[in-house]
Amino acid sequence: MIKTQSNIESIKANLDKPIVLVGLMGAGKTTVGRILADMLGWPFYDSDDEIVRTAGKSISAIFEEEGEPAFRELERITIRGLLKNGRSVIATGGGSISVSETADMILENSVCLWIDASVPVLVERTAGSDRPLLKHGDPEEVLTTLLEKRRSAYMQAHLHILDDNLTPDDMATRILMQICEYLFEHNAIEDEERHIPQALCMTVSLFDRSYPIFIGANLLNDIDVWLSHEFHGRKAFIITDYNVREAVTDRFQAAISPYMKSVAVMELPPGEKTKSFDRFQVVVEWMIENGIKRDSLVFAVGGGVIGDLTGFAASSVLRGVEFIQVPTTLLSMVDSSVGGKTGINSKFGKNMIGTFYQPRAVVIDLETLDTLPQREWLAGYAEIVKTALLGDADFFYWLEINADKILEKTPVTVMRAIEKSCHMKAEIVAQDEHEENGLRARLNLGHTFGHAFENLSGYGSTLLHGEAVAVGLVLAARLSQRIGNLSEKDVLRITEHLQKMGLKTEIRDIELPEGTTVSEIIDLMRKDKKSNQDGMVFIVMTRIGDSELAYNIPEDLVKEIIIESM
């Protein structure tokens, strides 16, 4: 594959340290490590093999005769020696990185990648092996305990990959992508304009529901990069909308057809009104009529509307069929396609009916943005700003200094912004998949205000979701300032950045129905999903790049902020 070749060349030219693979026994470090080394033309070492060679006895014998501490010391010395070999691939024993001295040494002198796998897969792969730690007790229990014990140690690794369904070759290819990306992020690859990675990949880590997000140029035509073999030969159902059909879906359908048993396409009208009971019924019944099976594969090709509706349909038809998100708007790339929130609207409010149902993959092809109207593009950008404001001050600063490049849609800069947003969202979702501990709720920064404006404007084209969010962000910033969190200067920074990008920042600038009152806005905010029986809940910034949930905000203060902006 050409992309793999270019990743190999890039790594060979820019990495002068070993690649160290860590992870539990059975994760595939040795198998994948050998393939990686072969691809790079570098030597491969297995630290356990080296220990056996030096000690002249098996790992089990060392454990039994000398004990685990002695083995760990031998391991530390062995790994120290291996790290001195420079360019190479080293597979380490599962417990190596849980010894802090060994971990420090590995992290300082290599690019370290955690190959992760779910416990059932590990149990299957280690069955019948002679592993000392598996000699006593139920393997599933032992491996679960080990994983929990070592998780924080593995999490120190520079990179993480988890996908039980990949073949070792595919896993190696994916790792090459991730290393390339890591080198770019850490400026080992310096020429920014030159480096537009054709494909990069990150993992949303959710145990057995983990999935990859692929980001790249022309990815939809490069099926080999993202469509796992296990999906080949299945019946495919594509849901899309009229606008996307011509711009993207026809090409996509042609590209996947050779890999699928059959491909059926359903085209829906664009717009928020499509996220309805009626359309949901149409989609699900169309799938059934066309012979959908539990092993069929559903693709959502379009913006957030198509993604939310399709995800909901996939989660409920036949009690759940796998689906892949192929987002084609900036908003859906950075927000709605990642995280598994699916749903439709009800007459009582937006997204009132739905499920948490994770996709099997997200495939972001930057070229699909070429046909996206500028207004939609900007609305999506508001969600990128939101992500930076709620969780990463450096990212917001980066957006500020790269504003011109973003406005010019310089591909590499746009790709970075998408990547960073997806990465942040993936991390948040991994820690709070079902919005239970307050972390994921922070993604609603600006939305308590924004949803009220959207509702008032009737969810039509007069006010797009992202446009409402942009105004909501400014009001949330003012609220944060009034309760003593943000400085006036920071509020100004946020407002100026949104304005520079071409987004509206005041209620008076957006089109709300004639005669809208502050009470109407407040009433709608009370109905927001985040509100609880004690009143409205807001996400406030504690500073640029950090946020929290705020209860008990005086309603008068909220009114004051709204009135000032009307």
Ligand SMILES: NC(=O)c1ccc[n+]([C@@H]2O[C@H](COP(=O)([O-])OP(=O)(O)OC[C@H]3O[C@@H](n4cnc5c(N)ncnc54)[C@H](O)[C@@H]3O)[C@@H](O)[C@H]2O)c1
């Ligand atoms: N699930 C979540 O976590 C989540 C998060 C944020 C937003 N959302 C939802 O996302 C929806 C908004 O998504 P959206 O902004 O993508 O809107 P959208 O899906 O309505 O798409 C916007 C418009 O762009 C058109 N379009 C899409 N891709 C195109 C392309 N490549 N070229 C030309 N035209 C194209 C569409 O036909 C539509 O007219 C809302 O319903 C919102 O509730 C969901």
